[in-house]
Amino acid sequence: MRSKWRRKLYFLLNPRSEYEDSDDEDSIGNQDGEPDKSSNVQTFWNIFNANQGVAVLTMPFVVKCGGWLALLSIAGVAVISNYTNKILVSCLYDYKNGERYRARNSYMDIGDAFSGRYGRTLVHFAQIFEQMSYCTLLLILSGSILEKSFPHMGLQRSDWTAIAAFMVLPNILLKSITDVSWVSFVAVLIGQVVYTILIGFCVWHLPRWETDAVPDFDISQYGVAVGIIVVSYASQPYMPAIEDSMKEPAKFPQVINLAYLANTGVKLGFGIIGFLTFQEQTKQVITRNIPHGFLHLPINVLVFGLALSSYTIPVYTVFDLLQDVNVSWFPLATLLEGTDRLTRITMFAARSFIISLTLLTGVIIPHFGLYMALVGNFTGMCLAFIFPAIFHMKICYDRLEWHHFAVDTLVAVFGIFGAAIGCHFSILALLEAYKDD
Numbered sequence: 001m002r003s004k005w006r007r008k009l010y011f012l013l014n015p016r017s018e019y020e021d022s023d024d025e026d027s028i029g030n031q032d033g034e035p036d037k038s039s040n041v042q043t044f045w046n047i048f049n050a051n052q053g054v055a056v057l058t059m060p061f062v063v064k065c066g067g068w069l070a071l072l073s074i075a076g077v078a079v080i081s082n083y084t085n086k087i088l089v090s091c092l093y094d095y096k097n098g099e100r101y102r103a104r105n106s107y108m109d110i111g112d113a114f115s116g117r118y119g120r121t122l123v124h125f126a127q128i129f130e131q132m133s134y135c136t137l138l139l140i141l142s143g144s145i146l147e148k149s150f151p152h153m154g155l156q157r158s159d160w161t162a163i164a165a166f167m168v169l170p171n172i173l174l175k176s177i178t179d180v181s182w183v184s185f186v187a188v189l190i191g192q193v194v195y196t197i198l199i200g201f202c203v204w205h206l207p208r209w210e211t212d213a214v215p216d217f218d219i220s221q222y223g224v225a226v227g228i229i230v231v232s233y234a235s236q237p238y239m240p241a242i243e244d245s246m247k248e249p250a251k252f253p254q255v256i257n258l259a260y261l262a263n264t265g266v267k268l269g270f271g272i273i274g275f276l277t278f279q280e281q282t283k284q285v286i287t288r289n290i291p292h293g294f295l296h297l298p299i300n301v302l303v304f305g306l307a308l309s310s311y312t313i314p315v316y317t318v319f320d321l322l323q324d325v326n327v328s329w330f331p332l333a334t335l336l337e338g339t340d341r342l343t344r345i346t347m348f349a350a351r352s353f354i355i356s357l358t359l360l361t362g363v364i365i366p367h368f369g370l371y372m373a374l375v376g377n378f379t380g381m382c383l384a385f386i387f388p389a390i391f392h393m394k395i396c397y398d399r400l401e402w403h404h405f406a407v408d409t410l411v412a413v414f415g416i417f418g419a420a421i422g423c424h425f426s427i428l429a430l431l432e433a434y435k436d437d
Helices: 004-013 040-050 053-090 107-149 157-173 177-204 219-232 236-244 249-281 296-323 341-364 368-395 402-436
Strands: 093-096 099-102
Touching: 040 236, 040 249, 053 107, 053 177, 053 219, 053 236, 053 249, 053 296, 053 368, 053 402, 107 157, 107 236, 107 296, 107 341, 107 368, 157 296, 157 341, 177 249, 177 296, 219 368, 219 402, 236 249, 236 368, 296 341, 368 402
Parallel strands: none
Antiparallel strands: 093 099
């Protein structure tokens, strides 16, 4: 039986599919109870979009922090993330009498197979923290954009961030995944327009490019760069649903290879041309570098719309994940879903509280790129590298060769050391930024 999270995520990633009532709660899409399966092309776009988002706007800042090594790291992290996505999907399957069958449906199910309730809870709360952090990042981005767009209003960035939080407050009224999926579709469209305009602007200023402007290696800045890169590739929680939605799941490895190749090309290209255009003046979000003129306000409005529309997916995910928390000492979980009027009021209050928490964090840590780096070096490393590697070694123990264990061990060690070093330098960079404020 499909888990509720997997059914919802299926619609989240397929905004044009519709839920048709059926006697079977697992029926999705058509009348025979089978889901509307995705073609290989649709799966390609699902994976591609899962690894895009507003993180692309920070790629020039990544190059500024890490220099040429940052470009190599974008490609390297892509290779490792591609690998961990594949081994995570392999953990969904078991074998019986030589036949391969799907025994699990989600990342949390894999955590459960690794270490029972504790493994499931660990994955559950790591996802909650990451999604809430992503909500916070979007509010920080919104506040930064509004401050840059209206400098003469006399409001501080924290004031603009609060205004942005007020504007996303209607998300507490979300009733179904259908509402979320259409907002997600709008976010994807806005994102493509923003990326196209920014690339055009940078190419237009080709004469100012200087390849020798790329900074030298600095370990403290490089740690920040790696954290941001990891966030941009931390799509592992979505892959079980994406793979299950395929008409031909056996072709998942080939499709994800193509999607990662295309996505990495976009990030490399966007990062290098963005940095070469603005060089040492490159901001944490490249849109802040657009000078006042005919493009300034339109691009900021578009990015603001992208941030607001992108907020819906992670905040609804938090609502859903908290609602599924099965622990008696966590009362917020029972408040997020209700049937009668009083319970709905408490649900709206609980959802408002969650949005308020993302606002509070955004006001306390107003630095988009640096906070993204911290999140990437913490939960990003866990969900994208450490967990998949150690889960794979235990769950698939009886069908792995020695070189599989060697590779998984290297990935896990890389994730652990990367998390420790990256968090250290990300925190130092945040403290330094506070001194400069």
